[in-house]
Amino acid sequence: xxxxxxxxxxxxxxxxxxxxxxxxxxxxxxxxxxxxxxxxxxxxxxxxxxxxxxxxxxxxxxxxxxxxxxxxxxxxxxxxxxxxxxxxxxxxxxxxxxxxxxxxxxxxxxxxxxxxxxxxxxxxxxxxxxxxxxxxxxxxxxxxxxxxxxxxxxxxxxxxxxxxxxxxxxxxxxxxxxxxxxxxxxxxxxxxxxxxxxxxxxxxxxxxxxxxxxxxxxxxxxxxxxxxxxxxxxxxxxxxxxxxxxxxxxxxxxxxxxxxxxxxxxxxxxxxxxxxxxxxxxxxxxxxxxxxxxxxxxxxxxxxxxxxxxxxxxxxxxxxxxxxxx
Amino acid sequence: xxxxxxxxxxxxxxxxxxxxxxxxxxxxxxxxxxxxxxxxxxxxxxxxxxxxxxxxxxxxxxxxxxxxxxxxxxxxxxxxxxxxxxxxxxxxxxxxxxxxxxxxxxxxxxxxxxxxxxxxxxxxxxxxxxxxxxxxxxxxxxxxxxxxxxxxxxxxxxxxxxxxxxxxxxxxxxxxxxxxxxxxxxxxxxxxxxxxxxxxxxxxxxxxxxxxxxxxxxxxxxxxxxxxxxxxxxxxxxxxxxxxxxxxxxxxxxxxxxxxxxxxxxxxxxxxxxxxxxxxxxxxxxxxxxxxxxxxxxxxxxxxxxxxxxxxxxxxxxxxxxxxxxxxxxxxxxxxxxxxxxxxxxxxxxxxxxxxxxxxxxxxxxxxxxxxxxxxxxx
Numbered sequence: 001x002x003x004x005x006x007x008x009x010x011x012x013x014x015x016x017x018x019x020x021x022x023x024x025x026x027x028x029x030x031x032x033x034x035x036x037x038x039x040x041x042x043x044x045x046x047x048x049x050x051x052x053x054x055x056x057x058x059x060x061x062x063x064x065x066x067x068x069x070x071x072x073x074x075x076x077x078x079x080x081x082x083x084x085x086x087x088x089x090x091x092x093x094x095x096x097x098x099x100x101x102x103x104x105x106x107x108x109x110x111x112x113x114x115x116x117x118x119x120x121x122x123x124x125x126x127x128x129x130x131x132x133x134x135x136x137x138x139x140x141x142x143x144x145x146x147x148x149x150x151x152x153x154x155x156x157x158x159x160x161x162x163x164x165x166x167x168x169x170x171x172x173x174x175x176x177x178x179x180x181x182x183x184x185x186x187x188x189x190x191x192x193x194x195x196x197x198x199x200x201x202x203x204x205x206x207x208x209x210x211x212x213x214x215x216x217x218x219x220x221x222x223x224x225x226x227x228x229x230x231x232x233x234x235x236x237x238x239x240x241x242x243x244x245x246x247x248x249x250x251x252x253x254x255x256x257x258x259x260x261x262x263x264x265x266x267x268x269x270x271x272x273x274x275x276x277x278x279x280x281x282x283x284x285x286x287x288x289x290x291x292x293x294x295x296x297x298x299x300x301x302x303x304x305x306x307x308x309x310x311x312x313x314x315x316x317x318x319x320x321x322x323x324x325x326x
Numbered sequence: 327x328x329x330x331x332x333x334x335x336x337x338x339x340x341x342x343x344x345x346x347x348x349x350x351x352x353x354x355x356x357x358x359x360x361x362x363x364x365x366x367x368x369x370x371x372x373x374x375x376x377x378x379x380x381x382x383x384x385x386x387x388x389x390x391x392x393x394x395x396x397x398x399x400x401x402x403x404x405x406x407x408x409x410x411x412x413x414x415x416x417x418x419x420x421x422x423x424x425x426x427x428x429x430x431x432x433x434x435x436x437x438x439x440x441x442x443x444x445x446x447x448x449x450x451x452x453x454x455x456x457x458x459x460x461x462x463x464x465x466x467x468x469x470x471x472x473x474x475x476x477x478x479x480x481x482x483x484x485x486x487x488x489x490x491x492x493x494x495x496x497x498x499x500x501x502x503x504x505x506x507x508x509x510x511x512x513x514x515x516x517x518x519x520x521x522x523x524x525x526x527x528x529x530x531x532x533x534x535x536x537x538x539x540x541x542x543x544x545x546x547x548x549x550x551x552x553x554x555x556x557x558x559x560x561x562x563x564x565x566x567x568x569x570x571x572x573x574x575x576x577x578x579x580x581x582x583x584x585x586x587x588x589x590x591x592x593x594x595x596x597x598x599x600x601x602x603x604x605x606x607x608x609x610x611x612x613x614x615x616x617x618x619x620x621x622x623x624x625x626x627x628x629x630x631x632x633x634x635x636x637x638x639x640x641x642x643x644x645x646x647x648x649x650x651x652x653x654x655x656x657x658x659x660x661x662x663x664x665x666x667x668x669x670x671x672x673x674x675x676x677x678x679x680x681x682x683x684x685x686x687x688x689x690x691x692x693x694x695x696x697x698x699x700x701x702x703x704x705x
Contacts, residue, residue, distance in 0.1 A: 006503070010503070010507065010566060010567070011503075011506050011507045011510070013513070014507040014510075014511055014570060015507065015510050015511060015599045018510075018511050018514045018515065019514065022514070022518055022608075029609075030606065049607070050528070052522075052526065052607055052608075053522040053526040053527075053528040054528070056518040056519060056521060056522035056526070056607075056611075057445060057518070057519050057522050057523075057534070059515045059518070059519075060515050060516060060518070060519035060578055060582060061519070062580050063512075063571075063574055064537075064538070064541060064575065064578055064579065064582075065574045066553075066556075066575060067428075067549055067553065067571070067572065067574070067575020067576060067578075068541045068544050068549065068575060068576070068578075068579065069541070070552065070556075071544075071549035071550075071552045071553060072544060072548055074551075074552030074553075074556075075548040075549075075551060075552055078551055078552060126345075128345075128348055131341050131344055131345045131348070132345055134338075134341055135341060135342055135345060137345075138345070140344050141348070141349050143689070143692060144349050144352055144353050145348060145349065145352045146692070147352070147353075147356070147634070147685070147689075148352070148356075148686065149631055149688070149695075150681075150684040150685050150687070150688030151356075151636070151681050151684065151685070152635070152637075152638070152680060152681070152684070153636065153638065154636075154637030154638050154655040154658050154659050154677075155636070155655075155658075155677045155680055155682070156683045158359065158658065158663075158673055158674070158676075159355045159356055159358070159359045159676040159677065160355060161357065161673070162355065162358050162359055162362065162375075162670065162674070163355050165670075167371070167650075168374075169370075169371060169372065169373055169374050170362075170370065170371070170374065170375075170670055172354070172355070172358060172374070172376070175374050177377070197554065205352065205355075208352075209352075210699070213696050213699055213700075214699055214700065217700050229392075229449065237337060258637045262542075262545075264541055265545055266545050266546055266547070268638075268639055269638045269655075269659070272638070272659060273638075273658075273659050273663065274420075285547055286546075288547055288630050289639075289642075292550065292551070292643065296551050296555075299550070299551055300548075300551045302547070302551070303545065303547040303548045303551070305524065305549050306545045306548070307544070307545055307548055310543050310544070310545055314543040314544075315545055316542050316544055317535050317539050317540065317542065318539050318540045321535070321536060321539040322532075322536060325532065325535070
């Protein structure tokens with residue numbers, strides 16, 4: 001019982017502290033530091049109003065700065081040191097990485113993940129969105145395809161461990177193989193190179209629902225006139241879909257693609273749970289975790305490599321946001 | 327729009343069938359796990375989960391007790407029931423039996439099989455057996471192998487085992503302890519920041535918004551080493567407090583982004599007129615903007631909840647490795663998969679215990695989740 005009580009107490013303290021800060025800080029600002037009284041109340045009010053945005057922003061800025069901005073610099077700095085942080089070795093960790101065949105496998109696999117998973121999820125999501133929008137029970141179908149979003153990557157990996165299991169009485173895949181007349185069960189997780197795709201299938205299974213939901217909203221936003229015009233011109237359904245509808249939602253497709261790409265670059269749970277990085281399935285995040293707690297220099301160097309890969313996406317994101325704000 | 331292109335009935339059927347196929351593919355893996363989690367451990371390895379409603383054929387081995395033998399007409403007779411043994415208790419009908427492990431179902435029930443040491447053995451479908459020989463059995467009675475079809479068993483044993491013996495109950499509480507503050511605190515912080523970024527004038531606002539958008543992309547991996555060291559220096563170390571801070575920091579960019587998008591879209595008139603009436607920003611925020619932003623707050627809350635509940639990476643790094651602080655994902659990935667790698671019933675039950683709460687939240691609040699997704703991605 002005690003951990004639960006401890007949990008509840010800490011929840012109350014944490015949340016109470018947060019509410020207390022905002023309420024108390026405002027009170028302090030309005031009543032004590034710049035009270036709307038004294039010799040020049042108007043000046044005090046405008047002074048208080050100049051400070052207040054920063055009061056509202058302060059916790060967020062502190063948290064963002066500490067947990068996201070500082071780590072970028074901190075990680076880079078740390079990656080220039082050796083295993084225990086004792087001596088400065090410059091780019092030593094990076095040259096070591098470049099020479100490590102396991103790292104190169106991880107980079108290549110990661111590249112494969114970044115190419116395949118967003119493309120497959122977006123495409124399947126687009127198809128699912130288009131198909132489910134046309135039938136009466138489409139919303140139920142959507143819920144089911146969207147459901148894996150609620151499941152942890154660890155849970156999803158376990159689910160698929162059942163599908164991929166070697167024993168024909170447990171693994172659905174091998175049962176289907178057996179039913180088709182193949183006698184030998186195969187362990188798809190251990191087939192060199194191709195096993196990567198079986199791991200990717202798990203993430204595609206999770207992410208397709210996300211893509212479907214967003215693309216479905218975008219498809220509904222397409223003006224009817226463009227489609228009606230195409231029908232009058234005699235276009236078939238496939239032409240309408242690929243030539244008329246898809247081009248009109250390119251922007252949304254790009255957003256979905258980018259979001260999934262970012263996710264792929266962060267995900268480590270699936271590889272960790274399914275293979276632990278064995279059988280040539282290592283990707284950068286799981287490769288980094290194999291050095292976590294052992295060699296901080298190496299681990300941060302890998303993290304920084306991931307950051308470098310994400311950098312163009314980040315720049316694109318910011319440019320996109322600025323364009324929207326104008 | 328829907329229907330225009332699908333008037334040809336053949337195409338409509340193709341659409342129905344394709345969606346049905348998609349749904350089956352998406353649902354089947356999870357259904358398999360769910361079914362397995364309620365099955366008996368021995369039945370799981372004896373037949374696939376898709377045969378769960380059918381009787382399961384399993385092979386058993388029982389030792390007979392030679393003390394129970396009686397002598398009649400110069401012959402030693404040993405009788406009993408194979409289902410009296412602990413391992414095979416409750417199993418249904420004998421479908422075959424044998425006297426060697428290599429051919430456990432060599433004989434049909436009712437036939438008589440020659441025993442190795444001389445004599446004969448008969449096993450009836452209901453499990454009763456008779457072994458008779460000319461001379462007493464040795465110190466060990468004959469071993470009977472048999473195959474029995476047992477009715478499908480629905481059991482909660484897997485759940486009992488996982489929750490009781492394996493500490494998933496503790497992990498469940500730990501997950502809750504991590505998740506609730508890590509959901510509520512970032513929302514509070516982000517709501518104030520989002521209000522400032524959408525309705526207050528101050529220098530550098532545009533720059534800050536751009537920074538938030540950029541930070542959406544920063545990979546979590548970068549934060550692990552420097553922040554763990556920082557937590558250690560400050561004295562938090564690996565602890566629940568540390569993981570709340572971490573989840574708060576990592577969740578904030580999305581929270582600020584989603585909430586700002588929503589709040590900036592609120593009608594200007596309401597806020598301006600409240601200000602004219604003399605409301606302070608704090609009052610405008612708490613009395614007007616916050617209640618109006620409920621859909622956005624709810625959708626981010628669901629997101630952050632699912633994300634912290636399902637997280638493995640942050641928990642592995644920021645919580646101590648000791649078993650009393652493990653959350654469910656770590657417990658499954660590190661403990662259960664290692665020690666029960668082949669015990670599918672236990673794994674399935676563990677997975678379902680960890681999935682139950684997110685699935686309930688998901689199906690109950692799906693509407694808000696979708697709304698939040700759309701607020702952030704579709705313009």
